[in-house]
Amino acid sequence: MLNLVFVTGNRHKVSEVKAILGDTVDLQAVALDLPEIQGTLEEITLEKCRRAAEMTGGPVLVEDSALEMHALNGLPGPYVKAFVDTVGNKGLINLLVPHENKTAEAVCTLGYSSGPGAEPIIFQGKLVGQIVPARGVSSFGWEPIFEFDGETLAEMSREKKFGLSHRYKAVVKFRKWLEFQ
Template identity: 30%
Template sequence: MAVRVLVASRNAKKLNELRRILDEAGVAGIELVSLNEVPPYAEAPETGVTFEENAVAKARDGALATGMPCVADDSGIEVDALNGMPGILSARWAGKHGDDAANNALLLAQLADVPDERRGARFVSTCALVRPDGTTTVVRGEWPGTIARAPHGEGGFGYDPLFLPEGATTSAATLTPAEKDAASHRGRALTQLLPTLAALT
């Protein structure tokens, strides 16, 4: 009997990413469930000032509401020239939550005069796993790179078309799902979470 684990997201891409990472690592006996598959519950607003606080709050809400272990992530991009912003505001940087095109356009405009050598950035993902008894595990993954001068590539989501991973010549939006899992901030964080997830089974 598989252990049901709630993923506190409605983003199918995030769910598939975790599913691929579990498969790749040979972790069996876990059935991932999205927010779309459970009765709606009151989700606390994201009021934390760090990725960690937001991820733990989301995972705690999910575990309490459903009685399932719950995985939640909070992620975003930190740009050196903007003192680490957009950070936790990444998804709503241009004002409306999840408007990738507007967020990318605003970031490019803000960096228009910034020279190439000062366009350093990193994607950050913090993942929290909270069990129904309140036991909490928090991990953090970072993916360093730079911000390009124009979007490139059709894949990925969010700021992927603008993000040039360290050592790469093309954007994160040109990577295959498997290549992205192996390198990305969320892939790095979820890989750290694997032992705790495997222990659930």
Template identity: 35%
Template sequence: MTGRVLLATRNAKKLRELQRIVGAEVTVLGLADVPDFPELPEDGATFEENALIKAVQTARETGEISLADDSGLEVDALNGMPGVLSARWSGTHGADEANNALLLAQLADVPDERRGAGFVSALALAVPGRKPVVVRGEWRGRIVRSATGVNGFGYDPLFVPTESDEAGDGRTSAELDPAEKDRLSHRGRAIRALLPQLRVALLS
């Protein structure tokens, strides 16, 4: 599989994740690598709707094979919130520390056995002239009471995946090495689910 794909993001960490998973034969570009265009608001009610909005617009504006990820954290005790509002939960988009602090405050009185949560990633593929496709990846775990670890981004320092609990080490997502996180994570699962369609798009 060779060629290039445009990921509709300016998040360098997401770009690196995708590049690691698809491999060196595919060049992964970001929005900073193409001419600017007015980006539509991500106002969908679901991760899938937002991913499709971004992927379809990016493919239309650039003519490139485009991927878009919309992802976030669903907390059981908060009825699935912050959900699609994850990146701006505290009011400012991408304010990771503030988002984490607000989430911890909201869960302060929630007992450990009710702190279940899951990361969700919806990944959309848009190829100019073709019907877009979208897949979903999920990663279950729980929310701890203080941030631990320096890897990753977003809510990673607060999220202990089920795999860590089963292994008995209780490591958060932010304590996993990149290869381990790619293998387990919601985004890794979504990307692997979409790889067959991406291969077809790159070969056609």
């Protein structure tokens, strides 16, 4: 069984990833202060993964989420956390007021490295939905404003969300890849 460090301080992400991976890995969560470079979601995730592998000295998994609003050419993208911290979900909604198109993609990018010096591998999951006025309570910043199939991610049962979310799709790709290693 692979011993794997999942670099996050978010216990809800740990719970979700552990539920999806099951007993395929021995997952240990570690919160590291990793600097985030400016760039694409993929570039940010690759750099975080490289640095995490160097810091831990072993196999690591990192995760980065983005919210890409179609009317805003993909903004806020990988910087969604900074947007939520600055303007909140109401501010994100207000960015779309002048636009008819409220479509957005939730994107989860996982980076895996087998250890220091090993080039990370990327696994990505996407979920297309709509930006709506906030509904529901969630531990993940923008989930109350992201609607899929009539419910926001914050309104969905844990089981339903775990079975269709952007994070679920990325982690399942990683799990399938691990099965062939």
